[in-house]
Amino acid sequence: MLRLENVSAGYGTFQALFGVNLEVRGGEAVAVIGPNGAGKTSLLRVISKVIPLNGGDIAMEDKSLADVPAHRIIELGIAHVPEHRRLFPRLTVEENLRMGAFVNGARSRYDERLAYVYDLFPHMKERRHQLAGTMSGGEQQMCAIGRGLMSGPKLLLLDEPSAGLAPVIVQQVFDLVRRIREEGYTVLIVEQNIQQVLKVVDRAYLLEVGRIKMSGPARDLLENDEVRRAYIGL
């Protein structure tokens, strides 16, 4: 579904990614793991074209994203739930969800999608008129994922959904990711919580200083001595 070939990207003169190859097949859940500053967020940001693609190519269902501007990416079926959730704090939950359905293709199915998201997250329905900024971190994450689902995407990009949340809530977030998978979405997730994320995905890539160091089935990486020593602390 999504294919990255030899992708290089960065911010201004700072290069964050060096020749990254990565593939996500339809129906799969794939994780990109790695330490802070490895370029995980940049990887998702270049797929969304929020940062420019400096080299290589990215293709979504065989269509190159090289010349697609950032605000047209969502029309190709890619929804990006950004780092730190980035909800609109002074809009209500429902208004945030409405923003997720801004693109023309999604507006006509707004009622249907809204009912679907509320069905998936009944808690969001209770909070629909609350300002997003006044909710807890876990609730905000739920709302952010719901906002991502509003456009009816094929591929969901999740950037550190567990970051900054209390341990109990972290568990709930990963349960949520598991449910999203079961709903049939293809997921590319970036996480620092390596042990947890490897339990909910099929395959994973290990990213270090902007380069893919290792890749394989999640189980293999979870049992890999190097990964365990360096990142899981066992």
Place this chain on the structure above:
Amino acid sequence: MEFSLTDPFLWETVIQGLLFGGVLALLSLGLNLIFGVIDVVWICYAELIMLGMYTIFFLYTHYGLPLPVSFAGGILMVAALGALLHQLVIRPILHTEPINQLLVTGGVLFFLQGLATMMFSVEFRNIGISFGSVEAGDMFFPVSRIIAFVVSLVAVACLWLFLKKTYLGTAIRAISQDRDVMPLMGVSPRKIYLVTSALGGGLAGLGACLLVMLYDIHPAIGLTFGPIVFMVCVLGGLGNMFGGFIAAFIFAEFIALGGFYAEVEWGYVLAFVFFIVMMFIRPQGLLGTRN
């Protein structure tokens, strides 16, 4: 001077103030919208209104178009000017120091004033329509002011509904809270800024329709109400449209009542003194949250 609550002239003054407040509220709306969304102050806002007034004047008197058509032409003209101002002047300096935006839109103010003086001369013009006045008890109210007041309130309500209920309106509110995340929603910030600028211009154009019924047109007319509109916005809390709405009525009553007990000029003096005092007490404005 006697103070009496049964004095019909006092009530007439209070209601006149209320009517004037409605117009001020509308005038402040566009400026507040632009600041709230794009974070830029259009110092030349009143000059856009001035050009709108001229547009209406010429469409109506020289081209003989019906008044509603002339009004529509004025609104479209200023909406286009707003979009143009953004595209040509604001966009290139959007990410530079805020002082640049003040200087450059201040420059546009003098440019537009000079342009209007050259094109239209300093002559005072009037569309020459009188709507008469209505009598209620012992009080008299010009119909034009009542129309202006009603139109203002309707416009405020329509804008509120637009911002609250439509996708575009929600995006306009959202972009002021987090610009960089907008592309992920499929929204082009450039386009939203352009639409917002045209909308702000359109509101200025609507203001021009109301002012053209009330005042003579001349190239410097922007200076007579521009500072008040600006202070209304600041008093309400720049970018806070509801605050601006309330502040408009406070200012209008100061001016009206000051004019009732002394002279009109004293009304302005009192309003400005009140403004300065409030700036010490609440520098962020009545309902503002920014510093």
